[in-house]
Amino acid sequence: MNPANYDQQLEEKRLKLKALFAPYSELEIEVFASAPAHYRMRSEFRVWHDGEDLYYYMFDKGLDQKIRTEQYLPASLLINEMMEVLMAELRPNKILRHKLFQVDFLSTLSGEILVTLLYHRQLAEDWLLEAAQLKERLSTKFKVNLIGRARKQKFDLDCDFVIEQLEVNGRILTYKQVENSFTQPNAKVAIKMLEWAIEVTKGSQGDLLELYCGNGNFSIALAPNFRKVLATELAGPSVEAAQFNIAANHCDNVQIIRMSAEDFSDAMAGKREFYRLKGIDLSSYECNTIFVDPPRSGLDQNTLTMVSKYERILYISCNPNTLIENLQGLASTHRIERIALFDQFPYTDHMECGVMLIARTQP
Numbered sequence: 001m002n003p004a005n006y007d008q009q010l011e012e013k014r015l016k017l018k019a020l021f022a023p024y025s026e027l028e029i030e031v032f033a034s035a036p037a038h039y040r041m042r043s044e045f046r047v048w049h050d051g052e053d054l055y056y057y058m059f060d061k062g063l064d065q066k067i068r069t070e071q072y073l074p075a076s077l078l079i080n081e082m083m084e085v086l087m088a089e090l091r092p093n094k095i096l097r098h099k100l101f102q103v104d105f106l107s108t109l110s111g112e113i114l115v116t117l118l119y120h121r122q123l124a125e126d127w128l129l130e131a132a133q134l135k136e137r138l139s140t141k142f143k144v145n146l147i148g149r150a151r152k153q154k155f156d157l158d159c160d161f162v163i164e165q166l167e168v169n170g171r172i173l174t175y176k177q178v179e180n181s182f183t184q185p186n187a188k189v190a191i192k193m194l195e196w197a198i199e200v201t202k203g204s205q206g207d208l209l210e211l212y213c214g215n216g217n218f219s220i221a222l223a224p225n226f227r228k229v230l231a232t233e234l235a236g237p238s239v240e241a242a243q244f245n246i247a248a249n250h251c252d253n254v255q256i257i258r259m260s261a262e263d264f265s266d267a268m269a270g271k272r273e274f275y276r277l278k279g280i281d282l283s284s285y286e287c288n289t290i291f292v293d294p295p296r297s298g299l300d301q302n303t304l305t306m307v308s309k310y311e312r313i314l315y316i317s318c319n320p321n322t323l324i325e326n327l328q329g330l331a332s333t334h335r336i337e338r339i340a341l342f343d344q345f346p347y348t349d350h351m352e353c354g355v356m357l358i359a360r361t362q363p
Contacts, residue, residue, distance in 0.1 A: 001073055001347045003036035010343055013351050017341050020320050024327050025336040032192040034343040041164075041187045042106045043075040045083075054091045056083065056103065074346070078107040082142060086115060089137065095130045106179060109187050112162040114179055116147040123150050131157055147179060161241070168194045168221055174248040175215060176241045182214055186344045193342050193354065194221040197314060200338050200356040201225045201289060204312065209287040211261040211303065212294055216242035218316075219256070220249045222291070229254040230285050232264045255280070261294070265306045288312060298322030308333050313357040318344075320351050327355075334359055 014031055021029070045056035048066060057066040071080050082105060090097045102118040115138075117131075127148060135146045135157045146157040154160075161178045168191055177183045184190035197218055201208075204225050213219050213231035215238050223229050231254065233239050239258045246254050257264070259276050266272045268282070290307055292299060293316040299307060307313055308330055317323035327336075334357035342352040 003073075006033075006036035006346060009347055013343065014341055017320060017339075017351055017353060020324050021336070021339060024324075024331055025339060027336060027339050030196070030338065030340040032189060032196065032340060032342045034186055034189050034346045036346065037073050038075065038077050038080070039186045039188065039346065040074045040079075041076055041108060042104070042183070042185055043072060043079055044102060044104045045069060045072075046102055047100050049097070052091070054087065054097055054100075056087065075105070076107045078111070078113050078142075079105045082107075082113055082115065082138075082144070085138065085141065089134055093130060093134075095126050096134060104179075106162055106177065106183070108162050108164040108177070110163065110165040112143045112145075112164070114145045114147065114160070114162050116149055116179060119148070119150040121150060123148050123153055123155060128155060131155070166191050166194070169198060173220060174245065175217065175220075176244045176248070177215065178237045178241050181235065181237045181241065184217065184344070189342050189344050189352075190217070193316065193352075194218065196340050196342075196354060197222060197291075197316070198225060201312075201314060204289050206286040206288040208289050208291060209285070209310070210291040210293075211264065212292060213242060213256065214238050214293075216245045216251075216254065216256065218291060218293065219254050220245055220251050223251045223254050226289070227253065228285060230257070230282075230287065231255070232257045232259055232261060234258065234260040261292075261303050262300055265300075265302045268306055289314065292316070293318075294322075296322065299326050304329050311359045314354070315357065316352070316354045318350070318352055320353050323353065323355070330357060332360075 010033055014029055018029055048055055048057045056069040058069050060067050099119050099121040100117055101120050104116040106114040131146055131148055138144045145159055147160055148155040161176050164175045164177050166173050198221060201222055207228040208226040210219050210231040213233045219229050219231045239256055242256045267274050267277055289312040290310040291314040296319040304326055336355055337358045338356040340354040344352040
């Protein structure tokens, strides 16, 4: 992991992605680079106990050994700063360090950080007292929230989320990001993803349907490009965060439904009726554009069939291989208009990419 090699590793990804798309498009790939260091807004570290010593470690599969980790180049500067201060607090504290096995960090560009301490023991009042005092000390330097987790236990010292603020095309967007819920790990690249999605959907007609909307990350950014936005998400905490974010960003044209993309596909096909759709007039939406950001497994066949009926498909993928599999089914009905590579995870084989597809019957 050497920042001096960043450009080379990014070019290798571009060439690999270009080869994957070769059967479907000769378009040039738009490349959106990451910062070469301190780009991850969240990180997880195991904790090793060695007598009176205590330290973070990561496991190197290549070397087949633990690597003591005092600082971590990919993690945000805020996480690195907190790592040092927190460990200095934990080492001499017998209650807070007892059977501690992992520490998770979730930071923001706006300066907030959430720290989760995970234990192989049940937490009691003595832990709560020490944790509250720790939070008070940390708060003199950080805007921090603290969580303790053990089997079937979760203690929030204040709250279990951070508030991120992203500047997207000069507009400040506010996002509630909840612990243990999905958020984009590379915030600066996430901004580039949002700006690209806004650009490729400019001038859109009608409404937007979004599947897998998470906390409303894209829904809120794209809302000004559409008359209305209808979005689905299954995970309860993400839906709650999305509702918070809709209100915080004053988006009065966004509707979130808690249901899976697969169930929504069945509802749209008339296969089943769902109580969660009661009171929602699906016929009032004129969705010419659909946005999907599926899990690594890609779109299932029913959802793919539904997606293929839309004039415009915006597809963000965390797995180009399953995207290519889905394109095999979409290539007969749609052509690729734009392709982008977003380097969310530098120095890894992971490639985040986006495509804009237009129905072949469209000019």
